[in-house]
Amino acid sequence: MCGIFAYTGEKNNAPELIFEGLKSLEYRGYDSWGIAARIKEKKGFEVERNTGKLPLKNSFAKKSDFAIGHTRWATHGGVTVENAHPHLDCTKKIAVVHNGIIENYESLKKDLLKKGHKFTSDTDTEVVPHLIEEYLRKEGFASSVRDVFNLLKGFNAIVVSYAPSSEIIACKNGSPLIAGVGKEEFFLASDLSAILPHTKKVIFLNDNQMAILGKNVRIFSLPKGRQLKPKIEKIDFDPEKSSAGKYKHFMLKEIYEQPKVILNLAKNYSTQIGRLSKVIKEAKGIFLIGAGTAYHACLSGVYLFSRISKKHINTVFASEFNYLEDFLNKKSLIIALSQSGETVDVIESLDRAKEKGSKIAAVTNVLGSTIYRLSDYKFLLGAGPEKAVASTKAYTAKLSVLILLSYSLIGKGKRGKEILIETAKETERILNDKKTTGKIKQLASLISKKEHVFIIGRGLSYPSALEAALKIKEVSYIHTEGLAGGELKHGPIALISKDTPCIVFAPNDETYNSIISNATEIKARGGTIIGISFKNSSVFDHFIEVKDVNEGVYIVQVVVSQLLAYYIAIIKKLDPDKPRNLAKSVTVK
Numbered sequence: 064m065c066g067i068f069a070y071t072g073e074k075n076n077a078p079e080l081i082f083e084g085l086k087s088l089e090y091r092g093y094d095s096w097g098i099a100a101r102i103k104e105k106k107g108f109e110v111e112r113n114t115g116k117l118p119l120k121n122s123f124a125k126k127s128d129f130a131i132g133h134t135r136w137a138t139h140g141g142v143t144v145e146n147a148h149p150h151l152d153c154t155k156k157i158a159v160v161h162n163g164i165i166e167n168y169e170s171l172k173k174d175l176l177k178k179g180h181k182f183t184s185d186t187d188t189e190v191v192p193h194l195i196e197e198y199l200r201k202e203g204f205a206s207s208v209r210d211v212f213n214l215l216k217g218f219n220a221i222v223v224s225y226a227p228s229s230e231i232i233a234c235k236n237g238s239p240l241i242a243g244v245g246k247e248e249f250f251l252a253s254d255l256s257a258i259l260p261h262t263k264k265v266i267f268l269n270d271n272q273m274a275i276l277g278k279n280v281r282i283f284s285l286p287k288g289r290q291l292k293p294k295i296e297k298i299d300f301d302p303e304k305s306s307a308g309k310y311k312h313f314m315l316k317e318i319y320e321q322p323k324v325i326l327n328l329a330k331n332y333s334t335q336i337g338r339l340s341k342v343i344k345e346a347k348g349i350f351l352i353g354a355g356t357a358y359h360a361c362l363s364g365v366y367l368f369s370r371i372s373k374k375h376i377n378t379v380f381a382s383e384f385n386y387l388e389d390f391l392n393k394k395s396l397i398i399a400l401s402q403s404g405e406t407v408d409v410i411e412s413l414d415r416a417k418e419k420g421s422k423i424a425a426v427t428n429v430l431g432s433t434i435y436r437l438s439d440y441k442f443l444l445g446a447g448p449e450k451a452v453a454s455t456k457a458y459t460a461k462l463s464v465l466i467l468l469s470y471s472l473i474g475k476g477k478r479g480k481e482i483l484i485e486t487a488k489e490t491e492r493i494l495n496d497k498k499t500t501g502k503i504k505q506l507a508s509l510i511s512k513k514e515h516v517f518i519i520g521r522g523l524s525y526p527s528a529l530e531a532a533l534k535i536k537e538v539s540y541i542h543t544e545g546l547a548g549g550e551l552k553h554g555p556i557a558l559i560s561k562d563t564p565c566i567v568f569a570p571n572d573e574t575y576n577s578i579i580s581n582a583t584e585i586k587a588r589g590g591t592i593i594g595i596s597f598k599n600s601s602v603f604d605h606f607i608e609v610k611d612v613n614e615g616v617y618i619v620q621v622v623v624s625q626l627l628a629y630y631i632a633i634i635k636k637l638d639p640d641k642p643r644n645l646a647k648s649v650t651v652k
């Protein structure tokens with residue numbers, strides 16, 4: 064999702080640095096980009112903006128000591144050069160980049176239009192530079208930015224530069240912003256990874272704070288503007304480098320990393336699992352929340368805790384949690400699952416739960432992320448950077464943690480580990496067995512020609528079906544629906560016609576006979592059945608073997624589907640790493 068990078072200092076050529084910074088934010092997902100650099104002799108900005116991806120090399124010819132940059136993921140206004148950030152005021156002396164949604168922009172824009180301001184984009188963002196232009200008539204730069212930010216409704220982060228000043232000002236009450244403190248140079252970014260190559264000294268801006276970066280860093284609280292002592296933290300880890308290496312895409316690399324990720328969790332996390340299961344045991348009323356893929360892991364968690372630990376846990380999409388939170392109290396525990404640790408729906412839910420005094424546990428993949436910092440109990444997945452937009456290894460890592468926790472809760476931690484070790488082995492076999500991968504490629508070719516795909520599962524295979532369907536739709540753009548097998552006859556079966564592919568998860572568990580019956584019902588209506596099971600069945604038209612590895616089978620089923628999704632994208636000549644319209648880290652509601 065939208066990324067911000069800003070720089071002020073004499074040491075580096077700002078536009079070049081911004082360009083590199085934006086490159087490191089690319090994986091978040093964006094559809095256009097822009098850089099505004101202050102050109103001293105012009106007393107204004109040189110702006111470069113474009114739709115699509117950043118070029119391979121920085122084309123900004125002029126040198127500058129301060130610049131701001133942005134990668135945009137369209138919300139208000141289509142993907143056009145005019146809508147790309149930075150946005151300027153009428154005098155072209157104020158440049159603004161913004162993450163979030165200004166919920167009251169329409170009324171603000173109406174007033175500005177009445178005052179004669181000329182707008183050049185359809186964005187909500189453009190009200191900010193014009194408002195600052197108005198306020199600058201009666202007050203200084205910093206107070207103008209503060210007063211304007213206080214007018215904005217919604218979750219927002221803005222970074223503003225004003226050509227006559229050498230300061231960059233940032234305000235936030237939503238999307239992440241981190242200030243980097245160098246020697247006579249300062250950085251601002253929405254992602255720690257963009258700052259760490261330059262400095263290890265950072266300030267995580269909290270909500271309702273304003274930072275002024277110039278000769279030094281000053282922090283103020285909002286709305287009033289009381290000066291605060293900057294809390295500079297020293298980060299003691301190196302930015303994790305990630306390249307696709309021998310793989311053609313990050314998605315493929317991350318799929319193949321899964322056996323290692325599972326094994327690592329099985330072997331090295333006993334202490335953390337023990338700690339978190341103690342917190343779970345003590346809590347009264349537990350909610351697992353997440354978004355997208357992470358929500359599917361939450362749903363698996365509900366089944367796993369019920370089946371293994373005989374414990375009832377609730378789950379809901381993080382975006383729905385706010386409508387269900389009335390019963391929360393001091394004894395409630397919210398377990399947030401999030402790869403990035405930045406999903407705004409999750410953050411908002413956690414903020415509300417905190418207000419009610421509930422405890423927060425976070426299982427994330429990103430050290431220092433907002434959710435990581437917000438939580439009382441922190442659990443890092445250790446899956447390594449996940450760059451492809453479609454989440455793969457973070458999902459299997461979350462499921463591995465949930466399996467370990469479920470067994471640990473009943474004092475059988477060792478059994479959980481054994482299951483994961485077997486699971487890692489079976490995952491490795493699937494990924495490296497040429498017959499299996501060949502079969503998956505053949506099925507990818509069959510599915511790539513279809514418009515609709517159905518995936519069914521029961522029990523723990525139901526969340527797997529949802530996740531498998533999400534993977535296929537995310538990267539192949541084929542309409543794919545994941546369904547609980549028993550729900551087919553209550554509606555969706557009307558959509559089955561001749562040769563509609565239907566993937567059936569039929570593991571060696573209590574669901575086997577019923578799901579085979581559901582497959583038979585589809586076959587009777589002309590559907591093509593692709594069975595993913597521990598044994599072949601006469602109802603399957605195609606069969607992929609996934610050995611019985613107890614609860615680990617629900618991980619392996621999904622791995623098969625990830626590979627299938629990847630190859631469908633390749634056959635359709637799509638980029639699986641950067642699917643259209645999607646973002647890795649969703650920082651707007």
Ligand code: G6P
Pocket residue numbers: 354355356357400401402403404405406409452453454645646647648649
């Ligand atoms: C976005 C991504 C999904 C991801 C979801 C939750 O929608 O495209 O791949 O599952 O956000 O992300 P999180 O980082 O919170 O796990």
